[in-house]
Each structure stands twice: as C-alpha cells, then as structure tokens.
Amino acid sequence: MRRGWRVLAAAFALACLTPASAREPATLQTQVEAVLAQAGPGPRFGLVVLGEDGRELIAINPDGRFIPASNTKIFTTAVAFATMGELDGPDAAGGTSVRLEGATTPDVILTGRGDARLSSAPDCMADCLSSLADAVAARTRVVRDVVGDAGLFPDQRWSPGMSWNNIPTRSGTAVSALSLDDNELQIRAAPGPIGQPPRLEFAAYYQIENRAVTVPSGAAELSFDRLPGSMVLRLTGTIGADAEPELLRAGIDDPAHYAAWRFKALLEERKIRVIGKVTARHRPSRPTDDPAMRNGAPPPRPPEPDALARLTPPPLREDIAAINKQSQNLHAELLLRRVGLRDGTGSIEDGVAAVRAMMEQADVPRAAYDLSDGSGMSTYNRVAPRGMATLLRWIAAQPWGAAWRETLPIGGVDGTLARRFHGTPLQGRLFAKTGTLNATNALSGYLLTRGGHTLIFSAYANDVPAGMSATAMVDEALELIAASN
Numbered sequence: 001m002r003r004g005w006r007v008l009a010a011a012f013a014l015a016c017l018t019p020a021s022a023r024e025p026a027t028l029q030t031q032v033e034a035v036l037a038q039a040g041p042g043p044r045f046g047l048v049v050l051g052e053d054g055r056e057l058i059a060i061n062p063d064g065r066f067i068p069a070s071n072t073k074i075f076t077t078a079v080a081f082a083t084m085g086e087l088d089g090p091d092a093a094g095g096t097s098v099r100l101e102g103a104t105t106p107d108v109i110l111t112g113r114g115d116a117r118l119s120s121a122p123d124c125m126a127d128c129l130s131s132l133a134d135a136v137a138a139r140t141r142v143v144r145d146v147v148g149d150a151g152l153f154p155d156q157r158w159s160p161g162m163s164w165n166n167i168p169t170r171s172g173t174a175v176s177a178l179s180l181d182d183n184e185l186q187i188r189a190a191p192g193p194i195g196q197p198p199r200l201e202f203a204a205y206y207q208i209e210n211r212a213v214t215v216p217s218g219a220a221e222l223s224f225d226r227l228p229g230s231m232v233l234r235l236t237g238t239i240g241a242d243a244e245p246e247l248l249r250a251g252i253d254d255p256a257h258y259a260a261w262r263f264k265a266l267l268e269e270r271k272i273r274v275i276g277k278v279t280a281r282h283r284p285s286r287p288t289d290d291p292a293m294r295n296g297a298p299p300p301r302p303p304e305p306d307a308l309a310r311l312t313p314p315p316l317r318e319d320i321a322a323i324n325k326q327s328q329n330l331h332a333e334l335l336l337r338r339v340g341l342r343d344g345t346g347s348i349e350d351g352v353a354a355v356r357a358m359m360e361q362a363d364v365p366r367a368a369y370d371l372s373d374g375s376g377m378s379t380y381n382r383v384a385p386r387g388m389a390t391l392l393r394w395i396a397a398q399p400w401g402a403a404w405r406e407t408l409p410i411g412g413v414d415g416t417l418a419r420r421f422h423g424t425p426l427q428g429r430l431f432a433k434t435g436t437l438n439a440t441n442a443l444s445g446y447l448l449t450r451g452g453h454t455l456i457f458s459a460y461a462n463d464v465p466a467g468m469s470a471t472a473m474v475d476e477a478l479e480l481i482a483a484s485n
Contacts, residue, residue: 028484029058035477036060042465047474048385049481050393050456057455058481062386063368066460069435070327071383071442072376075355075369076336077320077407078391081400082358083339087317091115094316094338096178097307098132098263105142105275110263111149111304112178112256114338114346115313116331120181120262127313129180129259133266135309143267145276148260151283152177152301153337153346157253159373160348161380163438168226168233172377173251175333177346178280180259183252183330189222189235190245198222198239205261206233206250213238220246229253256280289347298345321407324433325415329375336374348373359387362394376435388444388458396446396456405431408445420475425450426482432457439463441470447478449485457481 026034036045046066049058056062081087094115100106110132112118120129136143157174158167166172173183188201189212197210211234212222218240226233233250252258257280264274288294313319316335323331340350352371359369368387372380395401409415412427416434421427432445444458457478461470 028481029060031480031484032058032477033060035480036473039461039464039468039470039473042463042468043461043470044463045470045474046385046458046460046462047477048389048458050389051485052454054393056386057485058457059386063384065368065370065382065384066442066462067379067437067440068376068381068383068388068460069437069440069442070329070376071388071433071435071444071458071460072371072373072378072381073323073327073332074388074391074433074444075358075371076332076339076351076374077324078395078404079339079351079355079358080316080320080335081404082361082398083342083354084316087320088315091313091316091319094313095311096127096129096132097304097310098135099305099307100136100139100143101147101305102144105144106140107145107147107276108136108143108263108267109147109149110178110260111152111307112176112259113152114177114179114334114341115311116179116182116319116328116334117313118178118180118259118311120266127311129263130266131311132309133263133270133272136267137270137272139308141271142273142275144274146260146264146267146274146278148178148256148258148263148278148280150176150178150256151281153283153341154285154289155282156285156289156348157255159333159375159378161372161378163377163379164228166377167228167251167253168224169251170249171251171329173330174253174255175330175337176255177337178256178259179330179334180255180262182328183255183258184249185252185258187224187235187248187250188245189220189239189248191239191241191243194241197235200235203262205252205258206231208232209234211236214241216240217242219243222246222248224248224250226250254280256282285347289345290349291344291353292349298343298350301345317403317407320404324407325409327416327434329377332375333373359391362391364390364394376437379437383458383460385444385458385460389456392444392446392456392458405446408433411447420471421479424475424479426479429482430478435460439465441474443471443474443478447482449482451485453485455481455485 222237336351344350368384409417411421411430429448435442
C-alpha cells in the first residue's frame with residue numbers, strides 16, 4: 001500500500017473511533033500522530049518541529065527523554081565549531097610525532113595528540129605513519145624499544161554506558177590519544193575448499209581461531225567474537241564456495257600498543273633493527289580529570305619533548321564532515337576529548353562540560369539532556385526532542401551554523417541518508433543526523449518544505465521491538481509535514 005493511502009487509512013480509523021459530535025477537521029498534528037500510530041504497540045515516539053520563527057508546529061512527547069544514539073554527534077561536532085576556532089586550516093595541533101629517547105641505542109617514542117586519521121595503509125597519501133618511519137630511518141639504524149605514547153588523554157578507552165558486546169567491533173573500538181587506521185584490524189575472508197575453513201588475510205596482531213566453514217553455495221554469513229582484553233579472536237559462520245570475499249573489521253583494545261606494533265614493522269621494512277620490545281604508555285584517570293572534582297584550572301600538562309618529526313593532518317572540518325555523514329564513532333570520541341583538552345585534561349567529563357556550556361548559551365533546559373560520550377554508543381545518554389530542536393535553531397543562528405549544516409547527511413544524496421528519501425520530494429532537501437542503536441531510531445536536523453520554508457525537527461523512537469524499524473513511519477511523517485507547509 002502506498003504511503004499516502006496508509007495515512008488516509010489511519011486517519012479514517014481515528015475518525016471512526018471519535019464520536020460524530022466531537023469530530024473536527026484533522027490537524028497536521030493529528031495526521032502525524034496517525035502516521036506514527038501505524039507502528040503499533042511498543043515504540044515510544046518523540047517529535048518536535050519548529051517553524052522559521054521558532055513556533056512549534058508539531059509537539060509529540062516533546063520533553064520526554066530518549067536515547068539519542070548517534071544524534072549525540074550533533075552535540076560533539078557543534079561544540080567543536082563553537083569552541084575550536086578555525087577548522088579549515090591544517091590540523092597542526094593534532095599531529096602525531098616521533099622522537100628518539102636515550103643517548104646510545106635509543107627508544108623510539110610515537111606520541112599521539114588525538115589525531116583520528118593517522119594511517120599505515122600502503123596507499124596513504126596524507127597523515128601517513130610511514131613518513132615518521134622515514135624520519136627515524138634518516139637518523140639511526142638500530143633502536144631499542146618502540147613505544148606508543150597515549151598519555152595526552154586519560155586512559156578512558158570506553159565511555160560509561162558502552163555495551164560490552166560492542167567492544168570487539170569497529171563500532172566500539174577503544175579510544176586513545178594515539179590511534180591508527182581507525183583502530184580497526186581488517187580481516188579478509190575468502191572461500192576455502194568445501195567443508196574447510198575460509199582463507200584469511202590479516203595483519204597478525206590477534207590470534208584467530210578460524211571455526212568458520214566453507215559451504216557449497218551462499219553469501220558469507222560470518223561473525224567474530226573476542227573477550228575484552230583478549231588477543232584471541234574467534235571466527236564462526238559460513239561462506240559459500242561461490243561467494244565474494246568478505247571484509248571483517250575488528251576493534252582494537254589498546255590502540256597505542258597497536259600503533260607501536262605497526263610502527264615497528266614499518267621500521268623493519270626500512271632495515272632498522274629493533275632489539276627491544278613493543279610497549280605502550282597510558283595515563284591513568286584521576287579525580288582531577290572531572291571538572292566537578294577540581295578547584296579552578298586543571299593540572300598543567302608537562303611540555304612535550306622536542307620531536308624528530310611531526311605530522312600535520314588535513315583540516316579538522318573535513319573530519320567533522322566524516323563524523324556526521326558517515327557516523328564515525330571513534331572520530332567523534334576523539335573530537336570530544338580534544339574539545340575537553342582546551343580547558344581541561346582531555347577527559348570525557350571535560351568534553352561533556354564544554355557541551356553543557358554550549359547548551360547553556362543555547363538556552364536548552366538542563367533537564368533536556370544527559371550525556372556520557374561523544375558518539376552516541378552510550379546507553380546512558382538522554383535527550384528531549386524539544387531540547388534538541390532548540391539547540392538546532394541556535395546553531396542555525398551562529399556565524400558557523402551554515403558551515404556546520406553542510407557536514408550533515410543529505411536525504412537521498414549522501415552519507416547515512418543516501419538511501420533514505422531517495423525519489424521523494426525531500427531528496428536533496430533534508431539535512432539531518434541519523435541515529436541507530438538497539439531499539440532506537442533517531443533523526444534530527446533541517447528540511448525544506450514544498451513552499452520553500454526551512455523547518456527544524458527532532459524525531460526519536462525508543463523501545464522499538466526486535467526485528468522492527470521505526471524509520472519508515474518517521475520518514476513518512478516528515479514527508480507529510482514538508483508537503484503541508
């Protein structure tokens with residue numbers, strides 16, 4: 001049944017349940033409520049739509065508190081625009097560096113400064129770990145230990161409220177001031193002989209127990225698991241003998257150690273002899289990492305020793321666009337910590353405090369939000385639709401508001417909205433951040449109506465039953481709203 005017919009059917013059913021003396025022409029709000037009611041029992045919806053003048057056009061459970069999932073990235077990327085100044089120039093502050101420590105046979109110290117884009121890919125063109133290996137090769141031919149230094153941020157690799165079962169995956173990979181290759185280990189699985197395990201190609205950082213099986217035919221249905229802190233990854237499932245190779249991406253628990261491990265391999269490729277071991281340096285969390293637990297300014301950071309070489313990553317604005325359009329969790333978490341480093345210690349708490357200050361400027365009530373991370377993977381996060389809509393309206397009025405809006409996915413065009421709203425009147429006319437987590441669907445941003453007006457909206461569905469998605473109803477409601485203005 002077409003969407004329009006479903007709306008009419010829902011409205012008709014609503015009318016039939018209403019006494020004739022009480023029937024009135026359906027308002028836009030009641031029409032939208034009828035669309036959302038198609039989801040049936042279970043989902044809990046919240047929706048606020050604001051007109052260009054700030055007037056509420058739709059308000060459904062506007063002050064209810066919802067898990068926002070990746071809508072959390074709206075806060076993280078907006079506070080970066082609000083506090084970090086020029087974002088279009090080279091990101092010199094985030095550059096990874098290398099130095100030699102020791103007078104005789106030196107240790108190699110690889111130091112991270114929160115860069116999310118450091119790469120060891122063979123085809124790397126910018127922000128390449130190989131450039132730092134070249135600098136070491138130009139100075140010495142023998143080194144002792146290779147050390148990954150992640151001490152710029154407190155050792156808070158996962159946020160409060162992160163589900164433990166996400167930790168082995170790329171969605172929940174650990175966060176570190178020294179991060180490399182998105183803190184993912186790529187595993188390429190290709191069919192083997194029928195009845196045998198698939199063939200694997202991977203960098204041998206983890207030990208892999210290959211319990212998967214090649215079957216006569218069928219697409220790959222592979223999965224993997226790993227206990228937190230374990231170096232053993234178990235691969236299970238099946239792959240058809242006629243299937244294309246499958247690329248799996250596993251999370252890294254200690255990114256600083258992984259970066260040092262990869263750096264050792266690059267040094268050895270340059271004929272540098274490494275006679276020591278691979279280690280990592282971390283800074284344990286301390287009470288003063290929480291601004292609520294300290295008086296005045298945070299403890300001063302010790303100066304970084306002179307570097308042998310330092311990278312300059314591309315502009316941070318490019319990474320912010322990747323965070324919003326691709327919903328990149330690790331990059332969002334690193335951005336929150338870098339925001340927190342400006343006036344604090346680079347802790348999650350410092351980043352959240354910066355967001356809270358922004359929300360106060362935007363006149364968002366304190367009861368409208370609680371945040372525990374920068375990506376939305378935490379199940380502790382809560383947001384009210386009215387609070388999010390208020391923030392989005394404030395963002396639109398800022399000097400950087402238009403530039404920030406450009407980082408959002410565009411309906412039917414790109415990012416996580418490339419396939420949504422395609423072929424509808426909202427294709428190319430909706431700019432919004434998505435959000436998906438267990439039992440949660442979210443979408444907040446801006447849309448252009450049929451009459452050329454810009455509306456601000458924030459939509460949430462929580463408690464969505466297993467096997468169901470509420471996105472179709474939300475999308476239909478937004479199309480109805482856009483057609484009515």
